[in-house]
Amino acid sequence: MGQILSRAIAAAVALGFAAGSAAAQTDYPQRAITLIVPFAAGGPTDVVARIAGDHMTRTLGQPVIIENMVGAGGTTASTRAARATPDGYTIEMGHMGTHAASVALYPNLAYKPDVDFAPIGLVAGTPVLIVAKKDFPPKDLKEFVTFVKANVAALNMAHAGVGSVSFTTCLLLNSILGVKPASIPFNGTGPALTALISGQVDYMCDQIVNLVQQVQGGQIKAYAIGTAERSPALPDVPTSREAGLPEFQAQAWNALFAPKDTPQPILDKLSDALDKALDDEQTRKRLLELGSVLPDKAGRGQQALAALVKSEIARWTPIIKAAGPTD
Numbered sequence: 001m002g003q004i005l006s007r008a009i010a011a012a013v014a015l016g017f018a019a020g021s022a023a024a025q026t027d028y029p030q031r032a033i034t035l036i037v038p039f040a041a042g043g044p045t046d047v048v049a050r051i052a053g054d055h056m057t058r059t060l061g062q063p064v065i066i067e068n069m070v071g072a073g074g075t076t077a078s079t080r081a082a083r084a085t086p087d088g089y090t091i092e093m094g095h096m097g098t099h100a101a102s103v104a105l106y107p108n109l110a111y112k113p114d115v116d117f118a119p120i121g122l123v124a125g126t127p128v129l130i131v132a133k134k135d136f137p138p139k140d141l142k143e144f145v146t147f148v149k150a151n152v153a154a155l156n157m158a159h160a161g162v163g164s165v166s167f168t169t170c171l172l173l174n175s176i177l178g179v180k181p182a183s184i185p186f187n188g189t190g191p192a193l194t195a196l197i198s199g200q201v202d203y204m205c206d207q208i209v210n211l212v213q214q215v216q217g218g219q220i221k222a223y224a225i226g227t228a229e230r231s232p233a234l235p236d237v238p239t240s241r242e243a244g245l246p247e248f249q250a251q252a253w254n255a256l257f258a259p260k261d262t263p264q265p266i267l268d269k270l271s272d273a274l275d276k277a278l279d280d281e282q283t284r285k286r287l288l289e290l291g292s293v294l295p296d297k298a299g300r301g302q303q304a305l306a307a308l309v310k311s312e313i314a315r316w317t318p319i320i321k322a323a324g325p326t327d
């Protein structure tokens with residue numbers, strides 16, 4: 001009798017738990033959601049996160065709070081995001097660096113981007129530009145190539161740490177040119193851009209969303225964009241193909257990830273909130289003005305992002321290996 005009773009109690013308790021967690025999933029979110037940005041405030045990842053987060057806050061009915069956590073080219077914060085409790089209250093704005101290039105750049109990376117995260121969705125494609133301080137002598141990309149090759153010992157290149165987009169795409173550029181300038185790491189390309197504007201560093205490769213205003217205002221020089229088409233946000237900047245360096249193909253992206261094992265109903269709410277943000281006219285306008293390429297319906301959602309992460313790891317791994325040692 002006692003045994004039956006305790007079994008019945010155990011069953012009831014188990015049922016209660018199941019019901020409790022199901023309710024937690026349906027009622028989600030009940031409190032603020034932390035959106036980890038793995039770079040400094042003011043840079044491209046931060047800006048894209050704040051724009052998307054603003055609109056998602058409205059749909060979710062709870063604030064999406066940005067937490068900037070810097071270090072190791074975004075991999076420190078990504079490790080934290082991968083290990084966070086999978087309850088939908090901690091998510092991350094990752095990118096082509098943290099969730100693809102880092103695999104080849106860090107042999108002991110503490111997370112597997114395609115295994116330890118549950119994709120929420122692609123937020124924006126972000127073409128990469130080659131930019132330099134405003135008084136850098138070369139007039140165009142052809143002169144840039146000649147100048148950098150001839151003066152590399154005296155030049156330095158800014159980036160957001162090993163594993164970042166800026167590091168990886170300039171690694172590609174430098175390996176095409178066969179040069180190894182001094183490399184100066186920052187906690188994000190927000191601070192790197194400030195150093196470029198003040199002339200403390202010579203050049204960098206960065207996501208367009210960080211650069212439009214400064215290129216238009218003449219505070220920095222842009223030599224080329226690493227995509228097949230020019231950007232409507234900076235129509236005067238030639239593509240790398242037009243400017244004579246077609247091997248420099250560099251398009252990055254920003255996307256939202258949750259830790260793996262986040263319950264499906266919670267992931268679906270987050271993906272839906274992102275989808276609504278990407279359909280919102282004002283949000284689209286803000287992202288497009290910065291030069292983002294917005295995903296169409298087929299490019300959105302969990303499956304499309306899972307496929308993108310896999311294909312980007314496959315694309316960048318051989319490029320990084322071919323570029324040789326990174327230190």
Ligand code: ASP
Pocket residue numbers: 039040043044045046095097159160163164165166167187188189190206207
């Ligand atoms: N765009 C940067 C990178 O190079 C990161 C950032 O500050 O958003 O990865």
